[in-house]
Amino acid sequence: xxxxxxxxxxxxxxxxxxxxxxxxxxxxxxxxxxxxxxxxxxxxxxxxxxxxxxxxxxxxxxxxxxxxxxxxxxxxxxxxxxxxxxxxxxxxxxxxxxxxxxxxxxxxxxxxxxxxxxxxxxxxxxxxxxxxxxxxxxxxxxxxxxxxxxxxxxxxxxxxxxxxxxxxxxxxxxxxxxxxxxxxxxxxxxxxxxxxxxxxxxxxxxxxxxxxxxxxxxxxxxxxxxxxxxxxxxxxxxxxxxxxxxxxxxxxxxxxxxxxxxxxxxxxxxxxxxxxxxxxxxxxxxxxxxxxxx
Amino acid sequence: xxxxxxxxxxxxxxxxxxxxxxxxxxxxxxxxxxxxxxxxxxxxxxxxxxxxxxxxxxxxxxxxxxxxxxxxxxxxxxxxxxxxxxxxxxxxxxxxxxxxxxxxxxxxxxxxxxxxxxxxxxxxxxxxxxxxxxxxxxxxxxxxxxxxxxxxxxxxxxxxxxxxxxxxxxxxxxxxxxxxxxxxxxxxxxxxxxxxxxxxxxxxxxxxxxxxxxxxxxxxxxxxxxxxxxxxxxxxxxxxxxxxxxxxxxxxxxxxxxxxxxxxxxxxxxxxxxxxxxxxxxxxxxxxxxxxxxxxxxxxxxxxxxxxxxxxxxxxxxxxxxxxxxxxxxxxxxxxxxxxxxxxxxxxxxxxxxxxxxxxxxxxxxxxxxxxxxxxxxxxxxxxxxxxxxxxxxxxxxxxxxxxxxxxxxxxxxxxxxxxxxxxxxxxxxxxxxxxxxxxxxxxxxxxxxxxxxxxxxxxxxxxxxxxxxxxxxxxxxxxxxxxxxxxxxxx
Numbered sequence: 001x002x003x004x005x006x007x008x009x010x011x012x013x014x015x016x017x018x019x020x021x022x023x024x025x026x027x028x029x030x031x032x033x034x035x036x037x038x039x040x041x042x043x044x045x046x047x048x049x050x051x052x053x054x055x056x057x058x059x060x061x062x063x064x065x066x067x068x069x070x071x072x073x074x075x076x077x078x079x080x081x082x083x084x085x086x087x088x089x090x091x092x093x094x095x096x097x098x099x100x101x102x103x104x105x106x107x108x109x110x111x112x113x114x115x116x117x118x119x120x121x122x123x124x125x126x127x128x129x130x131x132x133x134x135x136x137x138x139x140x141x142x143x144x145x146x147x148x149x150x151x152x153x154x155x156x157x158x159x160x161x162x163x164x165x166x167x168x169x170x171x172x173x174x175x176x177x178x179x180x181x182x183x184x185x186x187x188x189x190x191x192x193x194x195x196x197x198x199x200x201x202x203x204x205x206x207x208x209x210x211x212x213x214x215x216x217x218x219x220x221x222x223x224x225x226x227x228x229x230x231x232x233x234x235x236x237x238x239x240x241x242x243x244x245x246x247x248x249x250x251x252x253x254x255x256x257x258x259x260x261x262x263x264x265x266x267x268x269x270x271x272x273x274x275x276x277x278x279x280x281x282x283x284x285x286x287x288x289x290x291x292x293x294x
Numbered sequence: 295x296x297x298x299x300x301x302x303x304x305x306x307x308x309x310x311x312x313x314x315x316x317x318x319x320x321x322x323x324x325x326x327x328x329x330x331x332x333x334x335x336x337x338x339x340x341x342x343x344x345x346x347x348x349x350x351x352x353x354x355x356x357x358x359x360x361x362x363x364x365x366x367x368x369x370x371x372x373x374x375x376x377x378x379x380x381x382x383x384x385x386x387x388x389x390x391x392x393x394x395x396x397x398x399x400x401x402x403x404x405x406x407x408x409x410x411x412x413x414x415x416x417x418x419x420x421x422x423x424x425x426x427x428x429x430x431x432x433x434x435x436x437x438x439x440x441x442x443x444x445x446x447x448x449x450x451x452x453x454x455x456x457x458x459x460x461x462x463x464x465x466x467x468x469x470x471x472x473x474x475x476x477x478x479x480x481x482x483x484x485x486x487x488x489x490x491x492x493x494x495x496x497x498x499x500x501x502x503x504x505x506x507x508x509x510x511x512x513x514x515x516x517x518x519x520x521x522x523x524x525x526x527x528x529x530x531x532x533x534x535x536x537x538x539x540x541x542x543x544x545x546x547x548x549x550x551x552x553x554x555x556x557x558x559x560x561x562x563x564x565x566x567x568x569x570x571x572x573x574x575x576x577x578x579x580x581x582x583x584x585x586x587x588x589x590x591x592x593x594x595x596x597x598x599x600x601x602x603x604x605x606x607x608x609x610x611x612x613x614x615x616x617x618x619x620x621x622x623x624x625x626x627x628x629x630x631x632x633x634x635x636x637x638x639x640x641x642x643x644x645x646x647x648x649x650x651x652x653x654x655x656x657x658x659x660x661x662x663x664x665x666x667x668x669x670x671x672x673x674x675x676x677x678x679x680x681x682x683x684x685x686x687x688x689x690x691x692x693x694x695x696x697x698x699x700x701x702x703x704x705x706x707x708x709x710x711x712x713x714x715x716x717x718x719x720x721x722x723x724x725x726x727x728x729x730x731x732x733x734x735x736x737x738x739x740x741x742x743x744x745x746x747x748x749x750x751x752x753x754x755x756x757x758x759x760x761x762x763x764x765x766x767x768x769x770x771x772x773x774x775x776x777x778x779x780x781x782x783x784x785x786x
Contacts, residue, residue: 072761073430076437080392117385124388124437127761131778132444144739276444292739294712 015045015191017052017215018198020059021208027051032216034192037102045191048214053183053221056212057228060154060181063209068151068179072127079123079177082204087116092196093165100164100190114271115169121274122173129178129279142292149283151179152259153232156225158218160238164190166270168197171237174278176210183212183231185222185238191215218245226252233259233282240267310624313631315417320408322495325355328363328518329501331370332511337363342520344494347414348628348637348677356494359517364486364526367515371457371484372532374512379484380454384440391436391479393507398429398472401503405496409468410628412495414637414678415591417629427758428472431776434760435476438781442481445781452785454482455558456534459527461548462497463540464490464639465594465700471497473775474537475514476760481784483535484513488527491520492640525551533557535784539596542698542724542769560773560783562596562765564698565726568719569599569755570741572712573608575731579753581615584704587729587755589623589635589682593702594643596770597727599755601688601695602706603715609708613686620682621669635702638678647680647701654694654705658687690721698724712737716744725767729755748774 015034016023028049036042048056067075086093090112097108130148137145155175160167164187175182186194198213214221218238225231226249234253239246246263253260261281325341327334337357344353359367379387398405405428406421413420438445442452458478462470467489478485489497497516504514517523521544528536529551537560538548545563552559569587571580587599604612628636638644651666658664664687673679680701688695688705695705709715719728727749730741738752748766751757758764763779765771773783 073433076433080433120388120392121385121440124439124441126437127434128437128441128444128778131761290739291736292743293736294740 012043015043015195015215017046017048018195018202018211018213019052019056020062020212021202023198023202026216027055034189036099042099043192045195045215047216048185048221050221050224052214053224054228056183056214057154057156057225057230059209059212060183061230063207064153064181067176067181067207067210070179072130075177075179076123076126078205079119079126079173082200082206083116083119083123085200085204086119086197089200090116093193096193096196097165100193101162111163111166115166118166118169118274119173122177125276125279126177129276129283132276133280133283137287144290144292145287147285147287149178149280150286152282152284153180154230155180155182155233155235155282156228156231157182157184157235158222158238159184159186159194160240160267160270161187161189162267163270165193165197167267168194170270170274171235171278172211174274175235175282178279178283180233180282181210183214183225185218185225186213186215187238188217222249223252226250226258227255229256231258233261235261235281236263237261237268239263241265310632312627314627315407315410315629315631317407317411317629319404320411322354322408322411326494326498326518327357328359328367329498329504329514329516330363330367331374331515332505332509334501339363339519342491344412344492346411346677347492347639348674350676350678353412354495356498356518359488359519359523359526361526364517364523364530367486367517368457368459368527368530368532370512371486371515374510375454375456375484378510379479379513380456380482382482384442384482387479387482388436388439390507390509391432391439391476394503394509395429395432395436397503397506398425398432402426402429405468405499407629408499409496410636412493413464413467414628414639416633416636417631418633419591424466424469427760428469431469431472431476431760435480435780438477439480442781442785445778446785449785452481455784455786456483457532458483458485458535458537458784459530459533460485460487460537461524461527461540462487462489464493465591465596467493468496468500470539471500473539477775477780478535478537478784479513481781483784486515486517486527486533488517488519488524491518494518528552536560537783538562542771545771558783558786560765560775561771562773562775563726563769563771564724565596565598565766565770566601566696566698566722566724567597567599567727567729567747568601568603568715568745569729570709570715570719570731571602571604571608571612572730572732572734572737573605574733575608576733576753577608577612577615580731581612581619583729583731583753583755584616585619585623588704589620589702590756592635592638592680594639594700595756596698597749597756598700599727599729600699600704601719602704603709603718604706605715606708606710609706613706616684617667617669620684623669623671623682625671625679625681626674635682638680638701641678643700644678644680647699647703650694650697650699651683651703654685654688654692654703657692657694658685663687690718696722712741716741720744720746723769726765726770727751
């Protein structure tokens with residue numbers, strides 16, 4: 001490199017939050033250092049505050065009516081579109097996963113492929129889950145009786161700490177595909193793939209507010225989400241192994257009887273078949289009766 | 295209740311400027327071969343012409359698959375099943391089906407115009423119903439390909455059957471193809487499909503779509519031809535599954551052909567649906583439903599509401615309003631965006647409709663308000679046309695109340711009580727669909743319980759969705775297409 005023509009300095013991205021379809025900085029003005037897997041500085045990520053969490057809940061609530069009343073077919077199309085756009089940005093996600101999780105090229109490829117395919121898998125569930133968990137009930141009387149699943153509402157998700165992309169997709173997709181909206185607290189130490197994923201959501205016809213992404217330590221926002229009276233459900237997967245913190249959040253969630261998906265003892269194997277439990281955890285069953293007769 | 299003006303039946307038509315959809319978007323080749331093992335090949339048999347039923351213009355010449363051609367197609371499908379498709383994970387199969395769904399969406403207008411040219415249906419219908427619903431079917435079943443273990447209760451490890459031989463009718467050419475191919479492929483089967491003799495072109499365009507999607511060769515094979523080709527296909531010893539949509543007569547023949555074999559069969563056959571209007575029904579809505587029920591797609595619909603059962607107390611009012619509505623139907627150029635009723639699909643079908651209408655005229659006579667009626671409409675000179683027609687004073691014994699006409703011909707009967715309506719509605723060897731119009735929910739459900747039909751529409755008619763199982767009772771066939779149930783016929 002000759003001294004007269006220095007290398008071009010790259011334009012670095014500011015890593016922000018994703019709330020209501022916009023990318024604001026934290027209201028607090030705080031940020032924290034994010035390092036790569038080798039401990040090298042990568043970026044200052046926004047440190048979400050209690051106020052950011054409340055804004056995110058408000059955005060999620062506002063989006064719930066529209067998102068949950070879209071046809072299942074339409075939600076399927078939109079989730080599939082997310083997969084399409086993500087596939088299109090594979091190189092970016094490969095870099096993000098290698099950087100944040102320290103994976104080799106082959107492993108990173110596997111993770112990104114699995115994340116895209118998982119979105120496709122969940123997209124297909126939008127108009128099928130009702131047929132698998134709903135039922136026509138043969139009650140002993142002249143009544144039509146039909147039970148169908150409905151989304152529970154706003155779900156606060158503490159995303160997995162280790163698996164910053166595949167794990168993230170695997171907890172967000174099952175919550176939203178059935179019509180819930182979410183506030184997602186990204187992996188504390190590996191938050192950047194979540195923000196890149198938010199950029200995909202923002203350009204894939206997912207209405208603003210359906211997924212809101214916060215970055216920062218769980219302690220700064222999770223307690224507020226757990227006690228927030230406009231949050232309907234809590235996914236504590238990201239607190240795997242931290243029984244004490246998880247129990248405290250579950251206790252807070254009891255106030256308005258949030259549905260709680262408890263933290264597992266250890267972070268799940270995200271490459272395994274996810275089954276349908278993550279969807280049914282955030283579904284209500286509605287039964288409709290109607291008399292039959294002339 | 296609003297009184298209908300006396301002049302109801304002769305309400306003036308607005309003049310519409312012509313609004314033709316451009317046909318420049320389609321590129322029809324002068325001749326087509328068969329689509330076997332991923333490529334277009336010359337057939338070993340003869341060929342036949344496919345015409346535009348609205349103009350009688352020859353659109354293209356198409357190969358008529360011989361027994362040897364059918365055999366080659368089945369062999370290609372077998373190879374593709376055992377080497378590629380049957381072994382591929384559902385997760386990978388799904389992605390091919392999603393690609394096909396997307397390409398149908400991308401090429402939607404081109405397909406719609408081609409469908410209208412070859413079939414004669416209004417562009418409004420091919421554009422807004424046939425093509426989007428076909429894409430939706432592929433999208434829906436794509437999503438099942440990687441979830442088959444959830445599809446059939448009690449079967450946690452479902453397997454594909456092998457090669458499916460599928461024969462489809464001319465009334466919804468691409469849509470029926472989608473109903474057949476999407477669940478078959480999702481379940482891991484490979485297919486040999488024969489489109490109807492008079493409407494092969496969108497199936498051949500679909501073959502191109504399979505190429506664009508890089509679908510492995512042999513997974514989908516299209517053999518064009520007439521009855522003999524279809525017979526060769528369903529009788530082929532290496533076909534594991536037969537799926538047929540068409541007439542009850544041919545369905546019976548197929549059931550005989552496969553007797554004693556291990557072939558799994560789905561038959562979606564004829565119908566003579568009752569569309570039942572009670573006195574408390576919202577009349578305008580019911581009239582729209584009656585019109586949709588019988589004049590949608592020129593009445594070329596197996597589940598068409600071809601028998602109107604109307605409660606005596608409102609019969610006169612409903613008929614007045616129906617006639618007024620029929621007078622506003624625009625019959626003519628199928629490519630015109632304002633056209634409601636297009637061309638009859640073939641000279642043969644036109645002859646059948648004409649003959650049954652003539653019989654109906656003799657049967658019902660002209661006394662006591664009975665008779666045949668059509669609104670005044672100018673039919674084009676060339677092409678195959680039949681005006682929207684209604685027969686009043688029809689009794690259950692009349693042929694036009696018993697036989698499937700498969701054209702824009704409605705037979706009107708009356709009833710006094712719900713029990714009588716049920717008896718009349720069920721008094722048919724068919725059992726595909728039925729309609730009920732009443733504002734009373736409990737009566738809808740009571741009627742739905744009593745009607746021996748596979749689909750019951752209440753306060754709506756002719757609704758279709760990939761998630762919703764469709765199929766008949768009795769001589770309307772067996773098996774269901776659509777929904778979770780639609781996979782059962784393609785899995786073991």
